[in-house]
Amino acid sequence: MVTWLQTFVRSSVGKKACMAISGLLLVGFLxxxxxxxxxxxxxDDGAAFDAYAQKLHDLGPLLYVAEVGLLALFVVHIAFAAWTTIGNRKARTSRYAVQPDHxxxxxxxxTMPITGLIVLLFLIVHLIHFRLDERFEQGPFDLVEGTLAGPIAALIYIVGVLALTLHLTHAIGSALQTLGVNHPRWSPLLRRAGVGLALILGLGFLSIPIYALIAWGGSN
Amino acid sequence: MSTNRSLKLTLKVWRQAGPGAPGHFETHELDGLSEHMSFLEMLDVLNEKLVLEGGDPVVFDHDCREGICGSCGVVINGRAHGPDAETATCQLHMRRFKSGETIFIEPWRSEGFPVVRDLMVDRSAFDRIISAGGYVSTNTGSAPDGNAVPIPREDAEQAFDAAACIGCGACVAACPNGAAMLFVSAKVGHLAHLPQGQAERESRVLAMVRAMDAEGFGNCTNHYECSAACPKGISVENIALLNRDYLRASLLERG
Structure with a gap:
């Protein structure tokens, strides 16, 4: 089993499968x-959001299990992304004078490695804002309002989400191809559905900092 | 035949003394080139001129000059095999260029393809990948009867489309990651669509991916530049098939 796993994750196709599966599960999380x-x-002045946060909090130990699982997905995705990116750089050390474009x-x-890196940096800021801040437990909605009312914070969220959206427009279709899904009838449809889902997620997440800037901006 | 337009070109040609040696671009002016010449004939003209001037001719690979052997191939202004779709360098004609144009000519750049000299690269990595499993181990005997093994038309078409790969390496040259997935998947896909290829289908894909990884090629990130550069238009559907077959074979492998 250990030997099999070692062989699998060291192979190019295996590495990408790990990245694709962890990535698709992360899309599910999103x-x-x-x-x-x-x-x-x-x-309702944040009552529903507070109740949602409270329900997650009430999961108790289960929440930690979910969080550890989520962390594992991120670690796997980022580790394999770094591993393959380094391998890809090593595969072409001599640069073309005219950058090939077909x-x-x-x-x-x-820009997958760059957008991925921006999302990672954004994620760290996001966790500092809402996961590691103890005020979140007292009033989640108030903390969201207080944080995103600041134009710099809102801007960080907008940039983070834009990078995530760009990342996902390639990611979803690419992950399916890596896992062997390709068919002349269904693939063009799936690829467009992947871009569509990326745009829906992007617009959805973008709506929050933009709303914050308009509705709450300048209030503090 | 149309009138014979004459071209004047500035060439920036990659010169490199040998594997690992530092390379540089050398500038050459050519005048009076016929638009009906192929790209390789234009390089022949350049080499004649260089030899007459007492210089070293530019080394480049070529053989059949009719687009079926896979020997030729250079990166022309950032495009493997030049600007035409599904055309090998030997079948590219000078009428595709404008008089006065500057053309950058570079070798395939990949760690898997070390430069032998100038524009010629060592593609023996492909031969080693084929040796790892790109064949059917069977005693073929004398030619079998044409229809003895029934093959559905759709399978035959897909096998033939994959088998059209001439192993030129343009996919590797065009890939931003220097990956060889299109080549390997064409070889895997060609045999995976035929009944004769089934017995070794799993061991073949495992062995060929292993051999590919050992040659220092990059990992596919699904840009699909390879297929756009391929002189035979090999589809990335083959890469998905390779992924599928590899994952399945890897999971089901015994021992």
Whole structure:
């Protein structure tokens, strides 16, 4: 088993499969995360959002299990991304004078390591804001309002989410290809669905800091 | 035949004395080139001129000059095999260029393809990947009867499309990661679609991916530049098939 795993994760296809599976599971997490966040918009002064946060908190030890699982997904995804990116840089040490472009590369596909890194940095700021701040337990909605009312914080969220959106427009279709899903009828559809899901997630998450800037901005 | 337009070009050609030696671009002016020449004939003209001037000719790989052997291939202004779709360098014609243009000519750049000299690279990594499993181990005997093994038309088409790969290495040259997945997947896919390839389907994909990884090629990140650069238009559907077959074979492998 250990030998098998070692062989598998060292192979190029195995590494990418690990990255694809962890990435798709993280997309699943984002869908749930966005659904929860959108309760912020209910016109009840944050009662629904506070109740949602409280329900998660009430899970007790189960919440920690979920958090450890989530952390593991991030660690696997980032570790394999770093591993393959370093390998890819080593595979071409001599640079072309004219950078090759055959028309299939996209801004999203070419910037995956950079957008991934921006999302990681954003994630650290995000965790400091809302996971490690003890005020979150007393009043989640108040802390969200207090934090995002600051234009710099809102801007950090906008940049973080834009990087995530660009990352996802390539990521979802790419992960499916890596896991062997490709069919002349379904793949164009799936690829577009992947971009669509990325845009829905992006617009959904963007709506929060933008709303914060407009509705709460300048209040403190 | 149309009128014979004459071209004047500035070439920036990569010169490198040998593997690992530092390379540089050398500038050459060529005048009076026929637009009907192939790109390789243009390089022949350059080499004749260099030899007459007492210089060293530019080393480049070529053989059949009809797009089927996979020997030729250079990166022309950032495009493997030049600007035309599904065209090898030997079948690219000078009418694709404008008089007065500057053309950068570079070798395939990849750790898996060390430069032999100038524009010629060592593609024996591909041969080693093929030796690892790109074949069917069976006693073929004399030619079998054409329809003895029934193969559905769709399978035959897909096998043939994959088998069209000429192993030129443009996929590696065009890939931002220097990955060889399109080549390996074409070889895996070609045999995976045929009944004769089934017995070794699993061991083949495992061995060929292992051999590919050992050659220092990069990892595929699904840019699909490879397929756009491929002179035979090999589809990235083959890469998904390779991924599928590798994951399945890896999970089910015994011992």
């Amino acid at each position: 869908v749930a995360h966005l659904a929860g966040n959108l309760t912020l918009f209910l016109p 028309g299939e590369r996209t801004v999203a596909s070419s």
